Amino acid sequence: MQANQLILHPNHEDHHIARLAAYAILLHVMEAMIPSPLPGVKPGIANIVVLYVLYRDGWKACAWVSLLRVLAGSLVLGSFLTPTFMLSLSGAVSSLLCLGLAQFLPKKYFGPLSLSMLAALAHMAGQLVLVRCWLIPSAGIVYLLPLLMSFALLFGLVNGVITARLLQLASRPKRA
């Protein structure tokens, strides 16, 4: 994957990632303030930034943004190393792994919508695995699976549409 065709001075990429991560953190924290009807159901709007970075700057940059978002977001919210943080982390890691594979899907057929849906489902699946294996093993969380996965798909779709739109706007020829 090719980085932006911009004239970079040595630190620029770091700045770039930091700036994007800051957007992601902002969205992450904002989202944490929205009450949720069900535990685990969140729109995951920060993932818009993550997916955007994947398209613009490649998987490595996207991984940085995503993990920085989880880490800094938890520090801001005061949830570092709590179960909330671990859930966030496991979701982020599994969606990153999923994106790492999904980026090799042929671009001709699979757009940001596909990747966003896959990432959202993987995100939810990663969290549920953690809940099942660590937080409350043998409890019936599987019974919430259909509902949680439905929300994941819905939000994945919405975020995918937004990301696609952002990418479309960003790739339009602009004034130099």
Add this chain to the structure above:
Amino acid sequence: MKTSGAWIRPLSGDYLIFIIALALLGWLFSHYWNWQAATRLQIHQGGQLIATLTLDQQRELSVSGPLGITRIEIDHGRARVHSSPCTNQYCVHQGWLSHAGQASFCLPNRVSIRLMGASSSYDSLNY
């Protein structure tokens, strides 16, 4: 990447993924949300079953977890987490549960309640 058009157009693969995901959801719903009326309540703490109780009663129970006491209320066919020492209070907000398979979790206090229906593989449970 498509640049034409004012609005994004899904690609064929996007449809494919969406349909596969819907099929997966359909399977999940049919498999896990095959509702029956609930007859029993199971309470887990830290992953272990600590009580199986009939729903046909009026009763309050206390379960202790790492954060403190979670109070569970049973009221003739339904059950809920009445109060919890956790900060997010999701489990409390989930309200009354009344169908087999429904569950409410308090992750911070590691307590869960789950409603059970009549099981088909045996006539009665020895416990």
Add this chain to the structure above:
Amino acid sequence: MTKSCWQWLGACLISIALSACGTRPTPAIESYVFGTMVSISLPDQSQTRAQQLANAVNQEFFKLHQQLHAWQSDSELSRLNQAIAAGQSMQVSPLLAHMLRQTQQLSAQSEDIFNPAIGQLIALWGFHRDEFTPVKVEPEQIHRLVKTHPSMAQLHIQDLQVSSSNREVQLDFGGYAKGYALDIAANFLRTQGVRNALINIGGNIIALGQHDQRSWQVGIQHPRQSGTIATIDLPDGWAIGTSGDYQRYFNLDGQRYCHIIDPRTGYPVQTTQSVTVLIPPAESAGVMSDVASKPIFIARDESARLLAAKKMGVDYFLIVDAHGDVLMSRAMQKILHWTQPPSHIKVVDTEAL
């Protein structure tokens, strides 16, 4: 605004899912008496007749419960306990006298390991409450109570006049009453001409007849997982009972303290997860299904467990020890179907004992 919107969306999705409900199963008649669940299946009876029978049985249970409640001061058993503590004798009902004789005999059979006289110890551990919260006990208090050796043998039953030579005896029929109630219910239903029924009182089950041209099927609760460890066919007249450390317990400092207390030490048993016994048809099959598992549960190792089973006359047993390993009799192995088999299973021939 956002909040109500989200909740509305959530409620919407849930109600859509609910509208796709399955059919209601034809359930057993369940009720809450005896501080536990009572479930009666009456497959041949009309719904109204089944409900009448169940109500009649429950009424019997309710009376029994009033009579035997160990921690409500107005029950007959509580008044006897108060009389014993005061060093007085008391005239009891014929029913209670019968139960005292039966538990006395069973206690002797188990060499005082099944010991309903240790009510004070059970109270000390807090299992006289509807809570699952930890209690901190004083070791000296336990030691003092154990040293008083409360035993059923210290009860003197002269017709209906009961007294005790040891004032520390406090009766608790927690390990007996459910089994006794099973026998009462089975006998009552038989006198009412009921051929086929399955009665479950707080997990202890007795079968009458059969169901759909086959034996009644009973699931045995897994002591650590949700769901069953095995299922079993329960033929006509047979009873099954399980003592488990998961039934009532609390956790304190990483240790599990269950409701079954070793009368020799005064401490909850920590060497066993569960003991299931199967009792062939007998007059007191219900009582035996409740009582016989206790001495096996309290026994600390394999030879003690086998000896306890022999003393109680139990041929069908399934023991899950603290490691989750299973020790079972050959007879039990032949009739049991695993659903969540344990990793270690040892089968012993009880005839060889």
